[in-house]
Amino acid sequence: MQPARYSQMFIPTLKEAPADAQVASHRLLVRAGFIRQLGAGIYDHLPLARRTLARVERIVRQEMDAIGGQEFHLPALHPAEIWKESGRWEVMGDNMFRLKDRKGADYCLGMTHEEIFTAIARDELRSYRQLPQVWYQIQTKFRDEPRPKSGVLRVRQFTMKDAYSFDVDAAGLDRSYDDQRRAYEKIFTRCGLDFVAVQAHSGAMGGSGSQEFMVRTDAGEDDVAACPKCRYAANTETANSRGPIRPVDAGEPLAAPRKFPTPGVRTIEALERPPHGRSAARQLKTLVYAADEKLVLAVVRGDDELDEAKLQTATGAAQVRPAQPEEIRPLLGADPGSLGAVGVGNCPVFVDGTLAAAVGMVTGANENDVHLEGVDVRRDIGGAKLADLRKVKAGEGCPRCDGALELFKALEVGHIFKLGTKYSVSMKANVLLADGKETPIVMGSYGIGVERVMAAAVELHHDADGIIWPFSIAPFHATILTMGKEPELARAAEEVAAALGRAGMDVLFDDRDERAGVKFKDADLIGIPLRIAVGKRGLAEGKVEWKLRRGKEVDLVATGDVEARARALLAAELG
RNA sequence: CGGGGAGUGGCUCAGCUUGGUAGAGCACUUGGUUCGGGACCAAGGGGUCGCAGGUUCAAAUCCUGUCUCCCCGACCA
Numbered sequence: 292m293q294p295a296r297y298s299q300m301f302i303p304t305l306k307e308a309p310a311d312a313q314v315a316s317h318r319l320l321v322r323a324g325f326i327r328q329l330g331a332g333i334y335d336h337l338p339l340a341r342r343t344l345a346r347v348e349r350i351v352r353q354e355m356d357a358i359g360g361q362e363f364h365l366p367a368l369h370p371a372e373i374w375k376e377s378g379r380w381e382v383m384g385d386n387m388f389r390l391k392d393r394k395g396a397d398y399c400l401g402m403t404h405e406e407i408f409t410a411i412a413r414d415e416l417r418s419y420r421q422l423p424q425v426w427y428q429i430q431t432k433f434r435d436e437p438r439p440k441s442g443v444l445r446v447r448q449f450t451m452k453d454a455y456s457f458d459v460d461a462a463g464l465d466r467s468y469d470d471q472r473r474a475y476e477k478i479f480t481r482c483g484l485d486f487v488a489v490q491a492h493s494g495a496m497g498g499s500g501s502q503e504f505m506v507r508t509d510a511g512e513d514d515v516a517a518c519p520k521c522r523y524a525a526n527t528e529t530a531n532s533r534g535p536i537r538p539v540d541a542g543e544p545l546a547a548p549r550k551f552p553t554p555g556v557r558t559i560e561a562l563e564r565p566p567h568g569r570s571a572a573r574q575l576k577t578l579v580y581a582a583d584e585k586l587v588l589a590v591v592r593g594d595d596e597l598d599e600a601k602l603q604t605a606t607g608a609a610q611v612r613p614a615q616p617e618e619i620r621p622l623l624g625a626d627p628g629s630l631g632a633v634g635v636g637n638c639p640v641f642v643d644g645t646l647a648a649a650v651g652m653v654t655g656a657n658e659n660d661v662h663l664e665g666v667d668v669r670r671d672i673g674g675a676k677l678a679d680l681r682k683v684k685a686g687e688g689c690p691r692c693d694g695a696l697e698l699f700k701a702l703e704v705g706h707i708f709k710l711g712t713k714y715s716v717s718m719k720a721n722v723l724l725a726d727g728k729e730t731p732i733v734m735g736s737y738g739i740g741v742e743r744v745m746a747a748a749v750e751l752h753h754d755a756d757g758i759i760w761p762f763s764i765a766p767f768h769a770t771i772l773t774m775g776k777e778p779e780l781a782r783a784a785e786e787v788a789a790a791l792g793r794a795g796m797d798v799l800f801d802d803r804d805e806r807a808g809v810k811f812k813d814a815d816l817i818g819i820p821l822r823i824a825v826g827k828r829g830l831a832e833g834k835v836e837w838k839l840r841r842g843k844e845v846d847l848v849a850t851g852d853v854e855a856r857a858r859a860l861l862a863a864e865l866g
Numbered sequence: 867c868g869g870g871g872a873g874u875g876g877c878u879c880a881g882c883u884u885g886g887u888a889g890a891g892c893a894c895u896u897g898g899u900u901c902g903g904g905a906c907c908a909a910g911g912g913g914u915c916g917c918a919g920g921u922u923c924a925a926a927u928c929c930u931g932u933c934u935c936c937c938c939g940a941c942c943a
Contacts, residue, residue, distance in 0.1 A: 303876095304904095305877065305878095305893090306893085306904065307877060307878050309877075310872090310877095310878070310936085311872090311937085313937080328935090330934085331934080331935065331936085386941065386942080402942090403943090432943075434941085434942070436941075438937095438940090438941085440936085440937080445941095445943095446943095449943065451943055452943090453943085503943095504943095512941095512942090513942095599940070612940070613940080703942075703943065704943070705943070706943065738942095738943050739943065740943030743943060744943095774901090774902050775901075775902080776901075805904090806900085806901050806902090806904080806905065807901070807902050808901090808903040808904055809903085809904050810903090810904095811902080811903045812903065812904045815903090816904095827902095828902085
């Protein structure tokens with residue numbers, strides 16, 4: 292293959308990063324000439340990004356094909372009807388880009404493709420004999436994110452590999468799911484990502500189980516609780532810890548809750564201070580939420596934090612949001628800060644499971660400036676449903692072993708779901724069994740954010756000078772540059788470039804009329820894994836400088852040895 | 867949506883408080899000197915100061931509205 296010539300390529304590198312770039316991947320992908328912003332959460336992929344993304348996609352295709360996946364390409368523009376069938380036209384709310392055609396009919400831009408693939412399955416699959424099927428595509432998704440941020444990490448238009456499995460029964464789904472999980476492990480490993488597969492919250496997708504593939508980085512937006520001693524790892528949206536959480540600092544039990552005046556007290560902290568002195572662990576925190584627009588109460592301990600995803604799971608609602616003060620007052624008769632669940636009968640109450648046996652607790656009396664003490668959760672909030680609502684904290688016990696949990700930030704690069712029959716039932720995708728009965732197809736859905744894989748690799752692999760790509764997804768494997776203008780240097784560089792090409796490397800030949808320093812800086816910034824520099828001194832002995840981006844050492848290598856050495860390096864790196 | 871910040875040559879920013887008709891560095895063009903880690907000198911090109919109204923003899927600067935972008939909280943690959 293011919294080496295690419297830097298002078299002919301469009302690689303707009305920048306000395307300074309745009310002021311609004313906060314995270315490393317954003318800063319470096321812009322500076323190194325991979326991406327440019329078109330609008331909030333909308334990015335141009337310039338040639339270098341396209342090359343890297345194409346490599347990621349190639350790895351994804353290989354691993355999908357290896358488990359029997361068949362590639363499709365479905366429309367991004369969807370008629371509203373199909374989303375109304377599954378009920379998600381409403382569920383997706385403002386996250387969906389919606390538009391009308393010239394006749395006024397409703398359309399949307401696809402956020403994901405469960406509905407479209409399920410429609411194909413419904414229309415075309417008739418018999419259990421046709422199953423299992425594994426279908427996938429690499430396609431553009433549109434989501435009207437409320438808050439795009441962090442460069443390419445959270446955007447409104449992105450590329451997703453989405454795969455769907457169709458099985459006759461749950462056992463088949465388990466196999467398909469395991470195939471995908473193993474494929475994901477290979478994909479992310481090959482892309483040079485350190486990752487953990489964690490237990491996840493299913494959110495709007497529905498279904499029985501799911502795992503997220505997380506890359507540990509502060510640029511991520513999820514919190515993961517993981518046990519260093521065993522394999523337990525979970526998104527804090529589902530993570531548990533081993534009880535007892537902390538000693539329940541029980542107050543004095545009373546025969547019945549007793550009111551006491553708390554003028555001006557509106558916060559847990561205020562109630563901890565004198566003259567009240569009620570520790571947060573003895574307080575009940577009562578929060579009002581709208582779950583699918585129906586008000587509910589959520590109660591956690593005063594020193595705990597409510598996890599909204601857990602509340603969503605507990606209520607079974609599609610959407611959960613904090614209630615407005617204007618909604619709360621008519622419901623409970625008091626303002627936030629004086630709320631409690633004791634005696635509340637006009638809305639569902641959810642109490643965190645760790646409070647099941649709590650006695651002698653303090654809570655708001657639903658009367659401004661008044662609290663209750665001596666509250667016995669079982670006795671006084673008897674109608675409540677117990678649920679896991681609290682967010683786990685670092686250092687708490689692992690639910691699976693005697694280890695202690697650690698918490699860290701992570702970036703979600705992939706998510707696999709056992710959907711079950713949610714979509715096949717609502718969209719009537721059935722097949723006939725051997726005994727002639729109809730059964731809904733059992734489905735799974737599996738996503739990978741392609742740009743996120745690229746960005747995650749940058750987050751993980753960079754230094755002060757720029758990106759350090761793994762060979763597998765680098766835009767070029769090697770770059771070659773000359774130090775000086777002598778024609779013999781350029782000639783030698785051409786030869787070395789050809790040798791690298793014969794070894795199977797993609798080569799960028801920096802033939803620009805620039806000083807060596809400029810070429811070095813750009814090579815480091817762009818992050819090409821292997822750099823060969825041709826200079827007068829080395830060439831006098833028939834040698835060139837061989838340097839890996841990730842290391843410090845510079846080796847002098849005879850030009851005749853470059854090909855063999857490159858071949859060996861590539862074999863070692865790509866396996 | 868709630869809260870905070872910012873829009874001035876391609877990029878990073880100054881100028882705004884105290885109105886007087888736009889600047890620096892980088893980038894770009896030309897010439898010269900350089901040439902192993904983002905060179906130097908000289909001469910150039912490039913901006914209706916986000917947009918729309920208003921105040922004023924005069925608006926980048928003051929007022930109102932509006933759009934866009936960024937950051938912090940609720941969603942997701």
